[in-house]
Amino acid sequence: MMSETAMTIYYWGCYAWIIAGFLCIAIPAGKEFYKIFRNKGSEERSK
Amino acid sequence: MLSGAMGYIILIVFAFVFIGISVLVSKKFPAEGVDDFVVAGRGIPFGIIAASVMISWVWTTTIMGAAEAGTWYGVSGGFNYMWGAALPFFFFIPLVLHLRKIMPKCTTFTEFIRERFGKTVSTIFFVFGFAVVLYVVTEQGVGIGIAFNTMLHIPYWVGAVVPIMIVAVYISKAGLRGSIFNDVIQFFIVCIIFIICIPIILKTIGMDNIYNGLMDVVNNKDNPNYNPQALSMTSISGLKYGLIAAIVAMGQVLLDQGYYSKAIATTSRKDLMKAYIIGTILGWAPIPVLSGNIFGTSLISLGIGEGHGVASLSEAAPYIMNMVFGTGAGSLLFILMVFMAGMTTGGNGLAGAQALFTVDFYKRVRPDATEKQQLSFGKKVTIVIGLIVAVAAVLLEGVSLLKIDIFSGILFAAPTASFFAGLLWKKTSPVVAVISMIAGLVGGLITYFVIKDPNDAQFFGNLVALALPYVVIVIGSLFSKYEFDFSKLKNYEPAQKVNIKEEA
Numbered sequence: 362m363m364s365e366t367a368m369t370i371y372y373w374g375c376y377a378w379i380i381a382g383f384l385c386i387a388i389p390a391g392k393e394f395y396k397i398f399r400n401k402g403s404e405e406r407s408k
Numbered sequence: 409m410l411s412g413a414m415g416y417i418i419l420i421v422f423a424f425v426f427i428g429i430s431v432l433v434s435k436k437f438p439a440e441g442v443d444d445f446v447v448a449g450r451g452i453p454f455g456i457i458a459a460s461v462m463i464s465w466v467w468t469t470t471i472m473g474a475a476e477a478g479t480w481y482g483v484s485g486g487f488n489y490m491w492g493a494a495l496p497f498f499f500f501i502p503l504v505l506h507l508r509k510i511m512p513k514c515t516t517f518t519e520f521i522r523e524r525f526g527k528t529v530s531t532i533f534f535v536f537g538f539a540v541v542l543y544v545v546t547e548q549g550v551g552i553g554i555a556f557n558t559m560l561h562i563p564y565w566v567g568a569v570v571p572i573m574i575v576a577v578y579i580s581k582a583g584l585r586g587s588i589f590n591d592v593i594q595f596f597i598v599c600i601i602f603i604i605c606i607p608i609i610l611k612t613i614g615m616d617n618i619y620n621g622l623m624d625v626v627n628n629k630d631n632p633n634y635n636p637q638a639l640s641m642t643s644i645s646g647l648k649y650g651l652i653a654a655i656v657a658m659g660q661v662l663l664d665q666g667y668y669s670k671a672i673a674t675t676s677r678k679d680l681m682k683a684y685i686i687g688t689i690l691g692w693a694p695i696p697v698l699s700g701n702i703f704g705t706s707l708i709s710l711g712i713g714e715g716h717g718v719a720s721l722s723e724a725a726p727y728i729m730n731m732v733f734g735t736g737a738g739s740l741l742f743i744l745m746v747f748m749a750g751m752t753t754g755g756n757g758l759a760g761a762q763a764l765f766t767v768d769f770y771k772r773v774r775p776d777a778t779e780k781q782q783l784s785f786g787k788k789v790t791i792v793i794g795l796i797v798a799v800a801a802v803l804l805e806g807v808s809l810l811k812i813d814i815f816s817g818i819l820f821a822a823p824t825a826s827f828f829a830g831l832l833w834k835k836t837s838p839v840v841a842v843i844s845m846i847a848g849l850v851g852g853l854i855t856y857f858v859i860k861d862p863n864d865a866q867f868f869g870n871l872v873a874l875a876l877p878y879v880v881i882v883i884g885s886l887f888s889k890y891e892f893d894f895s896k897l898k899n900y901e902p903a904q905k906v907n908i909k910e911e912a
Contacts (some may be wrong), residue, residue: 362626362639362640363483363639363640363641363811365615365616365619366621368483368615368618368622368639369615369619371483371701372610372618372701372702373610375694375697375698375701376606376607376610376694376698377604378690378693378697379602379603379694379695379698380598380603380692381690382462382686382689382690382691382692382693382694383599383603383691384693385457385458385686386455386459386462386595386686386687386690386691387459387595387596387599387689388455388590389453389454389455389458390455390456390458390459390595391455391593392455393453393454393456394455394456394457394589394592398436398593401436401437
């Protein structure tokens with residue numbers, strides 16, 4: 362049976378997990394998103 | 409408290425935002441051909457694919473079902489839901505990497521099956537693939553319809569039909585690229601809601617209270633949720649639940665063209681592996697674990713159970729959100745999460761169906777069709793599929809989805825063995841593939857109906873449907889003289905123009 366300390370670590374650990382996951386995806390995704398639209402914008406301006 | 413008017417406002421705002429994005433995407437990135445439309449020109453980088461895979465694998469049940477698992481199995485509920493539903497991706501990732509390697513110009517999994525096993529088996533897989541889409545998208549419509557009806561008091565059919573049609577319109581307009589770009593925006597919103605809400609819920613209820621409440625669930629036989637294993641991570645019933653989740657999800661992943669389309673849309677095999685592993689393990693996996701822990705165990709720790717505060721344990725997530733954030737903000741945040749989870753999963757399914765019909769179906773019916781005609785058909789058929797799903801969701805009002813889930817597990821598990829064998833073993837013939845599928849289906853259904861205990865029937869029915877086809881394939885292929893030449897696939901040229909980068 363899990364102790365209260367173990368449960369606290371488990372619950373907050375999962376919270377740290379989602380933050381880590383979010384950052385690992387959000388940072389590259391945000392950069393790529395920006396790059397795609399910026400490149401498209403400069404392509405359109407050069408036409 | 410939110411009123412019905414707020415529900416209609418949410419629907420109208422989302423319709424404008426998401427259809428607006430798809431209009432913008434289709435103007436900025438007009439489809440240059442079929443390949444550009446159904447697999448976004450095979451040029452989407454890692455981060456965007458990871459966000460899209462993560463959010464499209466967050467179903468309405470990833471939040472509500474995992475929360476319910478937390479009420480049934482305690483601290484192991486969300487975790488067991490997570491490993492069960494994530495496991496199929498660890499079969500899918502090497503499978504699709506191998507597929508890209510041996511058949512570089514493949515777009516749909518039915519194309520591969522046609523080249524590997526012939527038209528008859530490909531038609532069977534097409535039917536399975538379409539059935540998966542109908543099942544997955546309908547279930548999202550039903551989930552959103554129930555959420556809008558119970559929390560915002562707007563008619564069930566409006567809550568089910570409008571979101572499905574919003575998705576159908578934006579996929580029809582902008583293809584896979586539109587689906588992926590909308591996914592990224594929704595990924596940010598759903599993650600931010602989770603990241604903000606979780607510490608507030610934990611602080612409001614208190615870790616001490618959750619633990620003490622769970623101790624009561626473990627020790628007090630009068631507790632409505634009495635479960636001696638609620639504080640154990642090795643609960644046997646919880647592990648069994650995880651295994652069923654894995655079998656049910658196996659077919660849903662391996663037969664959902666949406667996941668293949670995204671895998672093929674990724675710039676390289678290296679990016680594909682990274683996106684799917686990070687999207688699943690780091691991005692998606694904590695969502696069901698947290699839903700089980702924060703919503704599920706919190707609910708039972710408060711002494712609330714079925715008939716004791718809630719009508720059904722599936723109300724765990726909305727109940728906790730309403731309790732902590734009030735019926736106004738709590739309902740709004742919960743509705744947003746469920747709405748976006750359903751929209752992205754539905755979008756993934758519809759984009760997959762669009763690819764199946766545009767690339768595979770239309771070329772069979774009209775082999776001489778130009779790419780322009782294919783595109784036009786793909787756009788129209790997406791709306792038609794959306795309408796079919798909307799009608800199905802309306803007809804399913806009040807029907808328990810539990811039985812459909814069980815049968816979907818049996819139905820969709822049966823063809824997965826022949827898919828694997830087709831990719832990896834030259835000796836598996838089309839006849840053996842068909843026999844294995846029939847054996848899995850019939851064996852799974854017989855097992856389900858013969859066993860009297862409903863939990864055992866569900867477990868063993870699904871297990872037989874998944875495992876028996878492997879036995880048939882191993883025996884059938886060992887005694888077969890059939891040999892397939894995989895090098896044929898390397899030179900496969902589809903009807904539509906496909907540009908691929910050479911990969912090592």
